[in-house]
Amino acid sequence: MKKRVEKENGERWLLSYADFITLLMIFFLVMYAMSNVDSKKYAQVAASLNSALGDGQGAALMLGQGGTSNDIIAPVDNPSVQADSTKAEENKLKDLKNQVDKYLENNGIKASASAVIQERGLVISISDTLIFDSGQADLKPNSESKLVEIGKMLNTINNYVVIEGNTDNVPISTYQFKDNWSLASARADNVTRALINKANIPPVRIASRSNGEYRPVAANSSESGRAANRRVDIVILDNKYSSTESNQTK
Structure with missing residues (x-):
């Protein structure tokens, strides 16, 4: 053995x-x-x-x-597949823009809100006077219904959404907000909460951020320019940016 x-x-x-x-x-x-x-x-x-x-x-x-x-x-991606995917994404955002445009027009608020497709995705800009009182961050009583309708449209797709608060460059200093950055942050946060709580947008699909006075769309030298800069942007990100944002939550 x-x-x-x-x-x-x-x-x-x-x-x-x-x-x-x-x-x-x-x-x-x-x-x-x-x-x-x-x-x-x-x-x-x-x-x-x-x-x-x-x-x-x-x-x-x-x-x-x-x-x-x-x-x-490494394996080479199929260009035709990528092109088809890009085209489908463009068409999806265009369809959503058309829905938003129709809603704004039917409700007579096109002068206070607009939708435009940018490289990063679809941007819905809402003037502060439509949903806020001057220098305040609490939503007007009748503004939530407008946000809910927009939120319903956002729920037809699964793209990531970013709410951006923006102000003009006129300084603010109150017991509530020490500067424009704080005001823009509070406004973006309240819009985000309304979309989550009232329009049922999943919290994992949405985030808020403040741009303060540092992302103007017009010159602050005129009242009309300052009014254009006081806004909240609802940004529906293109899928190539949506994946980046969503990965940060995992």
């Missing part, structure tokens, strides 16, 4: 030797690929090695080019 055990233990070196030979083969394959400038062969070697190593996650293999620089061989 003892001799049989010793025989079995003596043959275990074959397993280690086989592993060594396999690793040695992979090493020489990599060295060969690094010395060859043919990118197609890089891809073939990378695919073979990833398959041999059991990489089921599509991880990229890094190989040197001529020993001077490194490139990552």
